[in-house]
Amino acid sequence: MRTYCFLGIDVGNTKLAFGLVEGDARAFHEKRVIATEPHLGAEQALEKIIVQTCNMLEMAPKPVAGIGIAFGGFVDVTRTVGLASPNFPGLENVPMVEMIRELAPGVPVSMDNDANVAGVGEAMYGKARGHREAVYLTISTGIGGAVLFDGKPLAGSQGLAAEFGHMIVQPNGRQCTCGSRGCLEAIASGTSIARMARERVRGRDSLINNLAGTPDDITAGTVCKAAQAGDELAKAIVQEVAFYLGIGLANIISGLDPDIVVLGGGVMNSADILLPPAIQLVERHLTVRGAKVPPIEASDIHDDVALWGAMALARAAAGKR
Amino acid sequence: MRTYCFLGIDVGNTKLAFGLVEGDARAFHEKRVIATEPHLGAEQALEKIIVQTCNMLEMAPKPVAGIGIAFGGFVDVTRTVGLASPNFPGLENVPMVEMIRELAPGVPVSMDNDANVAGVGEAMYGKARGHREAVYLTISTGIGGAVLFDGKPLAGSQGLAAEFGHMIVQPNGRQCTCGSRGCLEAIASGTSIARMARERVRGRDSLINNLAGTPDDITAGTVCKAAQAGDELAKAIVQEVAFYLGIGLANIISGLDPDIVVLGGGVMNSADILLPPAIQLVERHLTVRGAKVPPIEASDIHDDVALWGAMALARAAAGKR
Numbered sequence: 136m137r138t139y140c141f142l143g144i145d146v147g148n149t150k151l152a153f154g155l156v157e158g159d160a161r162a163f164h165e166k167r168v169i170a171t172e173p174h175l176g177a178e179q180a181l182e183k184i185i186v187q188t189c190n191m192l193e194m195a196p197k198p199v200a201g202i203g204i205a206f207g208g209f210v211d212v213t214r215t216v217g218l219a220s221p222n223f224p225g226l227e228n229v230p231m232v233e234m235i236r237e238l239a240p241g242v243p244v245s246m247d248n249d250a251n252v253a254g255v256g257e258a259m260y261g262k263a264r265g266h267r268e269a270v271y272l273t274i275s276t277g278i279g280g281a282v283l284f285d286g287k288p289l290a291g292s293q294g295l296a297a298e299f300g301h302m303i304v305q306p307n308g309r310q311c312t313c314g315s316r317g318c319l320e321a322i323a324s325g326t327s328i329a330r331m332a333r334e335r336v337r338g339r340d341s342l343i344n345n346l347a348g349t350p351d352d353i354t355a356g357t358v359c360k361a362a363q364a365g366d367e368l369a370k371a372i373v374q375e376v377a378f379y380l381g382i383g384l385a386n387i388i389s390g391l392d393p394d395i396v397v398l399g400g401g402v403m404n405s406a407d408i409l410l411p412p413a414i415q416l417v418e419r420h421l422t423v424r425g426a427k428v429p430p431i432e433a434s435d436i437h438d439d440v441a442l443w444g445a446m447a448l449a450r451a452a453a454g455k456r
Numbered sequence: 457m458r459t460y461c462f463l464g465i466d467v468g469n470t471k472l473a474f475g476l477v478e479g480d481a482r483a484f485h486e487k488r489v490i491a492t493e494p495h496l497g498a499e500q501a502l503e504k505i506i507v508q509t510c511n512m513l514e515m516a517p518k519p520v521a522g523i524g525i526a527f528g529g530f531v532d533v534t535r536t537v538g539l540a541s542p543n544f545p546g547l548e549n550v551p552m553v554e555m556i557r558e559l560a561p562g563v564p565v566s567m568d569n570d571a572n573v574a575g576v577g578e579a580m581y582g583k584a585r586g587h588r589e590a591v592y593l594t595i596s597t598g599i600g601g602a603v604l605f606d607g608k609p610l611a612g613s614q615g616l617a618a619e620f621g622h623m624i625v626q627p628n629g630r631q632c633t634c635g636s637r638g639c640l641e642a643i644a645s646g647t648s649i650a651r652m653a654r655e656r657v658r659g660r661d662s663l664i665n666n667l668a669g670t671p672d673d674i675t676a677g678t679v680c681k682a683a684q685a686g687d688e689l690a691k692a693i694v695q696e697v698a699f700y701l702g703i704g705l706a707n708i709i710s711g712l713d714p715d716i717v718v719l720g721g722g723v724m725n726s727a728d729i730l731l732p733p734a735i736q737l738v739e740r741h742l743t744v745r746g747a748k749v750p751p752i753e754a755s756d757i758h759d760d761v762a763l764w765g766a767m768a769l770a771r772a773a774a775g776k777r
Binding site: 294302303315424426 | 589603610611613614615618619622623626627635700703706708713714741744748
């Protein structure tokens with residue numbers, strides 16, 4: 136089976152990641168991560184992508200049968216052009232697939248939005264693997280997700296299924312960046328957790344301030360670390376976030392009754408403190424009516440989930456699912 | 457195609473309904489509805505079912521190729537025995553399929569819970585027909601639903617998918633009969649609307665009192681009628697119910713992005729007043745982020761949806777989907 140390799144490329148706003156796997160292996164033969172440095176401009180970033188892709192192609196121990204690209208921004212309908220990346224001004228209308236294809240003539244190349252492929256990566260390489268029906272929820276800057284049936288994502292009529300970040304969990308609640316109110320994302324995303332902390336620590340004595348230095352440096356990670364160290368204000372924020380995350384999870388499970396729910400994204404680096412109280416709420420809500428609670432687990436590949444998603448794309452491009 | 461007939465039987469707690477259709481027709485050749493009268497006991501009700509089934513079999517203009525039964529209660533795993541009907545004490549452990557099979561030797565008979573088949577009935581005979589992905593929400597005594605892919609319901613890992621009635625729409629909200637709080641069912645089911653009205657009209661001057669006679673006679677229909685006539689208290693209840701129904705619909709659509717949402721159940725007899733404000737909320741919530749709102753429509757077969765579901769079962773039993 137391992138007579139060929141696959142190359143995955145994750146074009147993110149913070150990092151560019153490149154991975155090589157042999158055949159159906161579930162570990163990298165080679166993985167490289169470099170900073171994107173968007174402030175240096177799109178040309179610089181594209182140059183890095185080209186150089187690293189060439190390096191990886193050279194390092195492949197077997198012929199590369201497919202290349203997949205997870206693009207951290209909007210992708211055109213033909214899935215060949217990166218239209219724009221909201222957090223990387225200047226990276227617009229890049230014929231990404233064409234660019235990579237020129238480096239590896241004859242090798243099929245496939246691209247999709249990183250959020251879209253993350254669920255497939257989880258389903259093919261992570262804890263959702265082998266489950267008939269899985270839900271993947273990613274909690275980072277925003278909140279996205281995927282509903283996977285036998286590893287294939289539910290698209291929905293407009294390609295907008297699994298927008299769990301915009302589930303209303305707090306009627307008339309906090310303002311969301313989408314323009315509506317009370318969305319799960321407006322409370323439980325990394326950005327929202329940090330914003331909530333920033334609003335509340337001002338002029339207060341909290342470990343959050345000490346850990347962060349300036350208010351601008353506060354992240355969801357800071358808040359969770361402070362809560363773990365016993366800071367009351369941080370604990371209150373974590374409790375609130377976990378409460379609404381629990382409602383979101385309870386509603387997802389009531390609606391879909393999946394075999395497993397896997398959570399990824401940067402905020403899940405703090406799964407230890409955020410997830411148990413959320414799961415408790417789900418258990419209370421479901422067990423009263425006799426429903427079983429499926430496993431709700433933090434991803435063990437979430438740092439690389441988009442890269443694994445790119446790998447899944449590469450396999451699909453090669454016709455080797 | 458119309459060389460045979462199908463017989464559908466809906467065993468409900470209030471009514472027993474029987475329908476005959478020819479082949480793939482979408483209208484009844486013959487339909488009969490009689491009162492169940494559970495207070496007269498299970499034997500009486502079963503006698504009525506037998507007599508009417510025989511009548512219908514005799515009236516069939518073509519050979520009956522399949523019989524489907526929608527049972528208003530729990531059904532055993534073999535789908536042949538009606539285990540119990542919560543609102544019909546005494547109707548327990550009835551070998552319903554066997555009983556009907558004896559009346560029509562050689563004809564395949566199939567049974568399922570009425571809530572389970574309602575969605576399939578809607579998908580085969582109602583507005584969800586022909587849609588790739590449809591959501592059916594039934595609002596009556598309780599709130600249930602179905603997610604239909606190409607007419608087939610999503611089961612979930614425990615057969616508990618589409619339990620939209622237990623979506624939390626009001627955190628720490630109203631007590632639900634399931635034992636949890638803030639469920640959609642605790643606010644927007646027929647029972648809950650009536651209960652809300654009963655709690656609020658006591659000692660107040662409201663048209664609800666005049667329409668209902670005694671507080672015990674208040675139904676969701678009374679409340680909606682009073683609201684339509686301009687009663688302030690009733691209007692406030694309708695507004696509240698529609699608000700949470702809107703949240704429920706917005707969340708279903710954000711999660712599943714279906715082609716259509718069809719609402720059935722007795723409460724949808726008041727769709728005129730309940731649905732428009734709920735849809736408005738959905739539109740506000742979805743359009744801010746550029747998502748389109750799918751059609752959200754009241755079923756046009758909802759009085760007979762379980763009977764049509766039984767018909768779908770009959771067709772499946774005959775191997776003629």
